């Protein structure tokens with residue numbers, strides 16, 4: 001059996017972010033790390049976006065950054081335009097992220113990559129696990145989506161403003177919106193996004209949804225699909241257990257904000273926390289999202305489950321003339337005044353009722 005000081009199970013976003021953070025701060029100069037990752041090669045498979053509310057290691061992997069975003073309600077022509085110069089909305093190309101990190105890690109002879117865990121002694125190592133375990137998958141809510149990155153022959157997109165949520169689409173008793181990241185006037189990622197249980201196949205004719213959205217909203221343009229991405233983010237915590245020599249990270253470690261699916265920056269915060277405490281990690285408090293967000297997100301999802309038709313309006317109100325507070329709240333950086341400004345915008349009776357359910 002081969003022995004390592006640290007083993008990272010899953011070399012995806014959380015596993016690689018942690019390995020990079022440790023290596024960058026010389027924590028692997030005299031420690032051996034094994035990364036277990038079954039994929040054979042790294043290619044772009046995700047587009048990670050977030051409001052930049054704190055610094056991170058991946059500015060050089062940005063695809064684009066925007067200072068404006070909008071929301072559109074069903075049937076509405078004018079949209080709400082929000083400014084976010086203070087916290088720009090950034091998008092990271094996972095292909096660049098994987099390349100930057102794997103190139104960096106390969107230079108350290110103390111870091112080893114394996115496809116399987118067989119043959120490694122995990123009992124004497126500190127294990128960081130990023131493989132989530134799920135129970136009762138069908139009864140929970142998921143954010144599931146599919147996106148096309150397209151290039152068009154004519155100018156189609158407002159490249160200054162992202163469409164964060166365009167609710168002007170069929171809802172089918174769930175929550176549905178389109179999300180557009182315009183990389184230029186002729187290139188954008190267009191995603192159809194649902195929040196629903198994951199067992200309704202009638203919501204998953206994604207290709208049809210995107211094609212008709214493009215046709216109806218951009219005057220039936222000629223276009224080419226240059227990249228496709230599909231995924232599902234659990235809006236519930238996985239059932240991974242915490243053990244003495246094992247720390248769950250990433251989705252498995254509860255780093256997803258359940259009201260939004262945003263995970264990337266929480267993964268970066270968690271990696272920094274582990275790096276700063278690595279020598280005493282078993283004796284420090286486990287890193288978790290603050291319980292105030294967990295409680296508020298649970299209430300929010302209860303409301304969503306029971307009143308999906310009310311949600312476009314609720315999202316619209318959260319951001320309306322309140323964007324900086326809303327961004328801080330959704331990115332776990334809000335203070336009490338920010339929290340109150342969000343809570344006061346909620347329809348009181350619906351939220352009070354959902355507290356008792």
Ligand SMILES: Cc1cc2nc3c(=O)[nH]c(=O)nc-3n(C[C@H](O)[C@H](O)[C@H](O)COP(=O)(O)OP(=O)(O)OC[C@H]3O[C@@H](n4cnc5c(N)ncnc54)[C@H](O)[C@@H]3O)c2cc1C
Nearest residue numbers: 010011012013014046047048049130231250251262263264
């Ligand atoms: C398509 C997509 C887009 C997303 N976009 C955003 C976004 O814009 N903003 C945001 O904040 N969050 C986003 N998320 C949510 C979240 O940031 C990502 O899911 C992120 O990749 C989570 O990191 P992770 O390391 O937990 O999981 P992953 O990145 O999925 O890494 C897990 C790794 O474990 C490996 N693995 C699987 N099984 C095993 C096994 N048995 N043994 C060892 N390894 C195994 C997998 O190959 C994978 O590499 C998105 C999620 C998806 C799916």
